[in-house]
Amino acid sequence: MSKDLSRIKAYGDTLNDGATQVSFTLPVPAGDEAREAARQMALKMGLEEPSITFMADLGAGFSFFVVYGKCKHTVDYSAIKIPKKQQEILSYYEINDLIKKELGRKVVVVAACTGSDAHTVGIDAIINMKGYMGEYGLERYPEIEAYNLGSQVPNADLLAKAVELNADAVLVSQVVTQKNIHLENLTELVELAEAEGLRDKVLLICGGPRISHELAIELGYEAGFGPGTLPNHVGSYIVAELVRRKKTEKS
Amino acid sequence: MSKDLSRIKAYGDTLNDGATQVSFTLPVPAGDEAREAARQMALKMGLEEPSITFMADLGAGFSFFVVYGKCKHTVDYSAIKIPKKQQEILSYYEINDLIKKELGRKVVVVAACTGSDAHTVGIDAIINMKGYMGEYGLERYPEIEAYNLGSQVPNADLLAKAVELNADAVLVSQVVTQKNIHLENLTELVELAEAEGLRDKVLLICGGPRISHELAIELGYEAGFGPGTLPNHVGSYIVAELVRRKKTEKS
Amino acid sequence: MEQKLNLDQQKVDLARATAAKIAEKLHSWIGDYTTTTTERAAARLLGIDGVDHESVPLPNVMVDKLQKEGILDRGLVPWLSMAVVARNQSPQGIAESLASGKLQVSEITALPEDKWMVVADSLAEEAAAKIRATRTKREEMKKKANPCGKPMLYVIVATGDVYEDAVQAKAAALQGADIVAVIRHTGQSLLDYVPYGPTAEGFGGTYATQENFRIVRKALDEAGEETGRYIQLVNYASGLCMPEISVMGAIERLDMMLNDAMYGILFRDINMKRTFIDQHFSRMINAYAGIIINTGEDNYLTTADAFEQGHTVLASQFINEQLGLRSGLKEEQMGLGHAFEIDPSMEDGLMLEIAQAQLCRELFPRSPLKYMPPTKHVTGDIFKTYLVNGMFNFVSILTGQEIQLLGMLTEAIHTPFISDRYLSIANAHYIFNNAKGLGADIMFKEGGRIQQRAEKLLNEACDMLQDIEKIGLETAMEKGYFADINRSIDGGKGSSGVLKKAPGYYNPFIKIFMNGLADMEGRLS
């Protein structure tokens, strides 16, 4: 079994067998023709010898399929490079110490779940005292002043608060992603910040179940945090970045 | 909502949204790079905005992914034509009557599960007295003489028996499909039958969970039967075909 | 219903009596107030509909003008009736005249009660008759239809586009759903008006508009016809327009309404006073229309921990029940909410879920409990989620729940696709049928862990209710008793819509609805 990392394929039980499972609905009633349509769809996706293992009529002219096949595509794994946040993850204590030592003042963060999004559990996990998975939230950090504005906060209000508090970082959570509403919301915030001349004065950080660091960067944020983020991950990032910036300013 | 049948796409909750679910394993350990490889794989399959909703490390250097995305492919449903068996499905009584009336002799069928395949439940469902889903098996038909040779029968033995009994039809079941062993087995039978000059004297019919009529035809069989087949489906086909052939001979 | 938990009936009675006291305390002031949406609801009941040239709904136009004029504290009905009498126009005519500027509020001259009240009452009676007719129609349709099994299968559609919703709702019904809810746009509950007309753009759901109600109602009636069943339609009352949406539902023959006494406060940061007042009239309407309400205790377990805060669900159910009774709802109309939200990785979590579900069942034996699926702890592993949903269905059939909101295998990913719903229905069909009579054959060990857990929950709920009774529900909410969420008494959105009733305040519907419901059988503590 020799694996060529520049051409990896899906794996079922034999290297390079391409084994892949797919399911989808087609807007046609179940039947032999629908099954054939599903087969053709699978072929177009690059599944060889596709096998329609299940077809169900969904009523109202739709049918659902489960398909297995051998996907012919390969991916060059050896060429993949992922942009990573360039700092190590510090603990609660380390973060507070670092702030004291390197910044010598409290760090101010303002957070909200913006737009019409009311899913605060994620941002609360990062900010509130109680924290998440045993990690204290930023409110609990003696060296951080954290303000959690809650849910359904308009972007403009959030920025106004940041200005009022002279915040170091603005933390935005977006959970609802239907029709890419999160992208719209996040983009609007960046544009507003730029329009108000705030962009360089504050770290813009976003998070949510469909946010990745790459996406955040693409949208014009400093950083993005996805599922499984803990408060200290965010704290580490903010502090490291503030320290970095302070040093650059000096030099 | 206007549906263009010449360009149907997968459907999630909005016409032509292309919503598709995929899962596969890649031969690399879980991690950011693996996730990106999965994303690229999904892109190659034609999924736009692929979202890796789940990644699990499978140990031993493998990782498993669940992916959702918007499949860009379309299928021309309006152009699909399926070859269908050209006869209606008759009942137990109708089949027996037809044999009496049109053929005036008993129809002989020989059946087996061939090669190393020992899955007799399927062929038993078609042949044995008891039948399947409330439909009597062919053994029970007064006008049919059915011989069930059981499992793991070599192709040669099956054909020898067909010659011995002067069979009208040979019924082959193939259930194990790993590494396409069923295709090998089925092809061998056709070749043997041709070599022995039997090909025109007997109806070759195959069946099994991964057999379709189209596939059977491709392999050189008269007909193929897949999941859900009932004994009378097969009986109807055999009798109709024998009658058809008798008539062609006459004319 | 078989009693399996060996509950201390005195505790149960105490919990209920305490909740009654809590409700009474609220009712000592609720009646002194009205709200803008309550008055707009009255307007809608009287047939006022449509929007002005700026798309502002006419009920808002009129109520805003009355409020600006400072005379809304007598209620909308007196002024409207006076205008109707004075101008011999229909209520809709009056509203249109006000909107177009043909009529100014200041031009409506105050008439003595005997001049307008008969008109008001007869207009109201007419409106009430229509609602009764709709109710009767539902009952007749249900009678003709094949009876539906229990638990009833409840699914949601949430495409954001009402036309797509209608397709999906119909498909769901054809697949076997008994109940279809159309989820609302994420932002709607904070709108202080109800959008108008059909809508095709929403995020996370479709706007609740009267036209949208009609469109989906029609689709479901068609599916019902095709399948010989009656498919129930659900929408959401909660938010800044709770009473108005209830009116719309009553008119368009919705069958269930999400309607909770506290949800808006907790989960939408709506002002407490506003919410408590709104819920009262809103529920009267639902009660009269024969609509089943769905309360929102399940939500608590998305922000608070289901294992530790299980008793808060019970305490809230008792309060919702007592408040509901006071708005005329029968127990049979109370779809009290609870949920299967214990972390699936918890050892013996299933036992705990069974204990809680059985407990709810025994505490509210006449109410059609609405059981909510796992949401918080499910992940993008759709296979696992499908399985967890199956265990949820299992607990439901085992403990005899009534309204089963089906879990979606893609809960952690997107609002449901058509296939997700199909799979959820197939899941429920399998489990409900395969474990149909199991509950009847199974007992819980005397003093065993299930009974112990139930006892503990009941005790904790009872203690919590006694605490709340002492400090008052408002203070309790301020202290974060529910859902781990703290809300200040005067904070939240919509407080400007709260008005103390002035002498001479009149709303004929309160009388009609509450009297019409006097023959209710529901248990009043």
Place this chain on the structure above:
Amino acid sequence: MEQKLNLDQQKVDLARATAAKIAEKLHSWIGDYTTTTTERAAARLLGIDGVDHESVPLPNVMVDKLQKEGILDRGLVPWLSMAVVARNQSPQGIAESLASGKLQVSEITALPEDKWMVVADSLAEEAAAKIRATRTKREEMKKKANPCGKPMLYVIVATGDVYEDAVQAKAAALQGADIVAVIRHTGQSLLDYVPYGPTAEGFGGTYATQENFRIVRKALDEAGEETGRYIQLVNYASGLCMPEISVMGAIERLDMMLNDAMYGILFRDINMKRTFIDQHFSRMINAYAGIIINTGEDNYLTTADAFEQGHTVLASQFINEQLGLRSGLKEEQMGLGHAFEIDPSMEDGLMLEIAQAQLCRELFPRSPLKYMPPTKHVTGDIFKTYLVNGMFNFVSILTGQEIQLLGMLTEAIHTPFISDRYLSIANAHYIFNNAKGLGADIMFKEGGRIQQRAEKLLNEACDMLQDIEKIGLETAMEKGYFADINRSIDGGKGSSGVLKKAPGYYNPFIKIFMNGLADMEGRLS
């Protein structure tokens, strides 16, 4: 173990006593016969291995020659020992000489017993010591390892390629599997020899060869090392080489062996006599090697209906138990098979599954029951199958099964993919943990449907056993008592390998194994 079914102990005793009589009847003649594979197994025990220039395994070469010469009816050991004595060669040397033609069978001169029997016995004792050493090694490794939970997670790999199997087996172990079985090539059970060396091509599974056993054993030991656990390895004895494969397993430290007294007859159409004789020696080997056998009653429900034929599983388990005891197996070594195969669309099917599983548990309290997953009724709907597998896991934890063969969500599609196994393990982990103590908290209603079903099954099994006892097991199988399959007494493959023992027949292992097992604690009826 808690008794929940209120079983009639007299019935249980009667069933067991009847099965004992059935087993005794077989044993009245089994001892008079030997088979080619039994003799080849003796050869393998004595260290004969390898193949000739035509790839025929040396045990076959030698046994075939003895059979052709008409002298196999005294057994292989006497002739081999005589040759060893005469030529002062090792058994392997003799076999090689025979294979190469350097030695002819006819050249082996008959010696009197006192000349060769000591040699035979000491060679045999040497071989037995090796097996004991392997057994001890397993016990020590198990002792050092973290104890594994119950039910134990048993998965299969079936790539057809031993190197790929090793990868998959290892991954499965890392994912949490406790037991890994390597499925065999579909055709192997009908081969009257055991293939030799590592193999990379098989359909539906990989050939059972000694080298293949070694390769996967090594992979699993590595995974065990990495995780601090002991991972059990399983293969299949059943077929025309049952005793030989058991020898291979005993040598290569397999931990379980599929080994049923009737499976070969029913599902591979192997001759009855052959099978009954083979199973006896095969089981002696397993017993001595400390290997747990897995019986195959689960298979009955793939050809017969699980609802109607549930009692046949029980009857067969009783027979397998009694035959096993007579080959020296302890109850603790009997992984009696049963299965969750009732059509999932059956109303209250789950209740029936619980009844059957609990019944097996109570009837065979000391045996590590092997519970087989849904197979027959699952479909290409992988979501549904995943859920059905979850309910199977649920019944298992509820009723305290020991060996859980995990169901694969693609059961109806292909032999398992690496991800299928991962998902199956995740499924079991979730259910076993989430419902861990539930069984201890749940009782079945006195005289309820579960108890009734169990009683009915026991009665039917008892009746069936009494019938069988009357007509004899052979006739019962001819009549299709098991699995709805009829097999004629003299039909089936492999009958030419059956030999009546001649006077002077000798196989030292029978004595060694059966005496070594005399201290067994197993229950003998």
